[in-house]
Amino acid sequence: MARVVLTDLVKSYGSFNAVNHVSLTVEDGEFVALVGPSGCGKTTTLNLVAGLLPITSGDIVIGDQVVNDLDPKDRDIAMVFQNYALYPQKSVYKNLAFPLQMRKLPRDEIDRKVQEAARVLDMTHLLERKPRELSGGQQQRVALGRALVRDPAVFLMDEPLSNLDAKLRVQMRSELKRFHHDLQATIIYVTHDQLEAVTMADKMAVMNGGNLQQYDSPAQVFAHPANMFVASFVGSPAMSLIPLEAASANGTAVLTSAEGWRLPLSPINARKVQNAKTRKIVLGARHSTIKLHKSAVADAVPAKAYTVEPTGDVTFVQAFLSGAIVNISVPPSVDVAPDEQIWLEFDQERMHLFDGETEMAIRAD
């Protein structure tokens, strides 16, 4: 196992930077998820680490070695692909043996390692089958086995679960996490599904437009999103973002809406708003930090319910507030109807304030 360090990594196509000055360190044994919407540069980054694409500038270090110009085969990595990329003409056994054969291991050692990997992944009975004779989940397992049999320094995974059906995906998610725990493997995992990243990864690197937006533990990213993109991308339902204006009343900062209401702020939030370089402030709040009232309450602001979605143990309400859609979760006992007038109270401790111009989170200091 080894650490992976990306320093100022750039991949450009003409004048377009698919990966734009990305720097991050994956510690030995860490599970890092690269997450972001399609076209954000996460898969390109992974391919750069794998050596499948030449880098434009920057450095990639795996272990103690700068691998910028090394062939994929010399980087001591293994990769699991979204479509599994099993060799269709080879049996499962031969698929697993291929990386070992290419490294010219003795035949009995190959056999021992293949059998061991098959045992770990519980597919000894499948060894003689061809990939097309396997179910999606089994193919996924073989792909994982082919990566694992080599005992590489780093595992690279490119959306390995997205071709599975929903139920299997959840199951394989726990298995992958267990796999990481047992092997203490260094894993770089690409996904567009923030839930996979949040549930499995030690750290997540949120990317958008080729730029690294935030790199931290899922809990930190969730609790302290660096900007509006991360705030809206991580978490489900998405964080509500409400564009407001800063104003002052009685010597302290408040937020005002074009709808006419004003939202008083706690001292720390007021200080943040005063520190902001613009009067355009975006208020961010997760569904669970907003309280729904059916009548006017002090410090609550008026909104109109739009849709009501009961899911069983929690009911999601979408409401219009100051031109934005706000997600609120309420206990199923709360009875709300669409178009009903409601009042929303924000948790001052857990609300987020963003600079409306730069879209960056506003710090208190």
Place this chain on the structure above:
Amino acid sequence: MSMNAEASTARPRPRKRVDRWRWGGRIFLALMLFYTAVPMIWMLLTSIKSGFAAMQLPPQWWPAEPTLASYQKLLDPQNSVGQDFLRFFWNSVVVSTLTTALGVIVAVPAAYAFSRFRFPGRNFLFFAVLLRNMFPAVIFLVPLFILMRWLGLVNTHGSLVVTYLTFGLPLSIWLLKGFYDNIPIQLEQAARIDGATRFQAFVKIVMPLSVPGIIATAIYSFIGAWNEYIYAYTFLSKNEQLTLPVGIQRFFSENTTDFPGLMAASFMMSVPVVVLFLVLQKYFVRALTEGAVKH
């Protein structure tokens, strides 16, 4: 019988319209079958007649005294007819096999490159490759003859191999490119990560998967070279070098035409192609439809 069925369904009964189309289709197919199969059958029948029976009018539909004499004569290395025929046959095998082998050796890497690499002038080259196919082969006869004379290749089999490659390669490359386009690039990437060089990944993973395409390409080149007449007729003048199409024509029109002999020779000439095609046709059909739909 099918005509009767056609007539009976031709009455104006709208509910039977589907049937009429179906029968129309069947009749069309039957006519096509007749059109393609009868000459072959007639060739076979004539080849087992005696010379006299072959010329009779009205024709003998079935030879009164079937004989394999023509075949014996053609395959007998002792007499001059047999010697010539076997030599022509051998010449055709040499030229076609060389054309096929060289064609595959060139087309496989070329198609792979067109499929996988983005290089300057890629599109231009790819369509330039097709340019040759837009002109009838005869147009190139004189220029190529001059070129061959200049290269000193006239009256060699090399002139034919080079010419057939020029004509066959474009479509071969197109056929194979379709195959490579359909092989996921991740397979090669996986192989390269698993420890293979780019070349090893190609040879060990991609090549075996493109075998149907390679076979189809090979059949295509082989049949093209095997049947080609005009260039062989123009470039070769020495009797011992002739390929079958020219050889048969020249050989049998010298004196009075020996129709059973001509037909027997024609039949034997078509055997390798038919056998090749029957054995490998599933690959050929797959190659032609490959890339037509996304899997």
